[in-house]
Amino acid sequence: MKKESILPESRDTAFRDQVLKTHVGEKILTCMQCGTCAGSCPVSHEMDYTPRQLVRMVQLGLKKEVLSSNTIWICTTCFSCSVRCPRGIHPTELMEALKPIAVAEGITNKNAKFDNIFSNIIKNSGRASEFLLISRYSLAEPGMIKQLPFGLSMMTKGKLPLSIDRMENTGELEAIFKLGEPKKEINGIKEKETGKEKEPEPAKTEENKTAEAETKK
């Protein structure tokens, strides 16, 4: 296999720092590339880059490659890698943290679409009605039509009710989902949500700089 060299200009340190600042970022630099995560992953054979490679790529700041790979989207969130990592890096949580960054960068794919539909259903009705979920996703992904016979067989068994399951009182949901709204917030927990005035904290200033650097690119 031909080895590709990584040119300094393809490395995006702002991206690296952005990931290092997330709740899982702290330990990422300690990765010793042992490969336990890749060996434990049930779907690594289908990934563009294994979890081990992805961690290294984050360290190097290979933003484009990381965010456009299928790795973060086909992770089944089984946590095998996370519980086995000798350095406590939690690759599963890293994938979770990378998803919103990818979406913010304009990456769209069927997994992101599904997550978005799922999220919106919870936001509106508080519960995930499978029928609603599947039908909305099918409208977005026409290939789903071939799942129709399966859906019908589930209905015959009384396992896919057409009625929408919702909470009686969805009042609190708005406030809960607001917690995730602010644009600058990438899994950060430091800041209050009112958002209008920003306190001049050093950490935040840096983060703003990062954000600015991102948008200039």
Add this chain to the structure above:
Amino acid sequence: MKYSYYPGCASHGTAVDYRSSVEAVFSRLGIGLEEVKNWNCCGALHVPDRTVKTALSARTLASAKGLDMATPCNLCYSNLMRARTELQDSTLRTRVNEALTEKYDGNTKPKHLLEVIVKDLGLPKLQEQVKKPLKIRAVPYYGCLLTRPENNFDSTENPRSLDDLILSLGAVPVKYYYKTKCCGGPILITNEDLALNLAKELLVMAKESGADCIVVTCPMCHLQLDAKQKEVESKYDIKIDLPVIYFTQLIGLAMGLDPKNLGLSQHLVPTDKLITKIGGK
């Protein structure tokens, strides 16, 4: 014994059979399950924002009224456990609590129903209720999120609780090396080929073990292994025909409860042969 009960969304849809068996078995065991009023989804694996997801679980945990919170679903259990850990961070907790009417105080313990039976009730107590020891061989399948990333009650790498439960019902738990390997459920809708491939691996290994059924603890695993079994068979041109039953259904059968009340007729892989072998109706 009394618990606050968080059924999760699947119990109103693809897992109505699980729900019936939980109700039948727990009432026979005299374990009270008080359903959380106006409960909300835990966010499963698809609400991308971490704070929102934590807050969804926090809201549920806050409504437990001093009881431990029991749930039948591996995903719900895992999310409740993760949220509990994350909310030890007081900054996050304060922030989340600002959004909640009933405040989260950190006192509610999440428990999977398997834990309630194996640890809290205890297997000797369960055995007292066994009317019909099950003379079958069963695959104990735990799935991912019962033991990972964190749990209260069993080993992450080599859990035993379900094996022990099967044994206490008079059945033989077969050696199953994939007992915590992922079934592919979370990517079933979006990456079907890959998900079916994972399910195939599990099903083939289970079939080769010569077991009479697979026992699961999670609606997502059940969907993958039972409801999708036919598709796996036709896609890979193999014959599996292996019933997949919830651990509560297994308990119910050993108690001599009517299979209909346990939701066993709602499976996609027929369970008749298994029920006949056990000597049920």
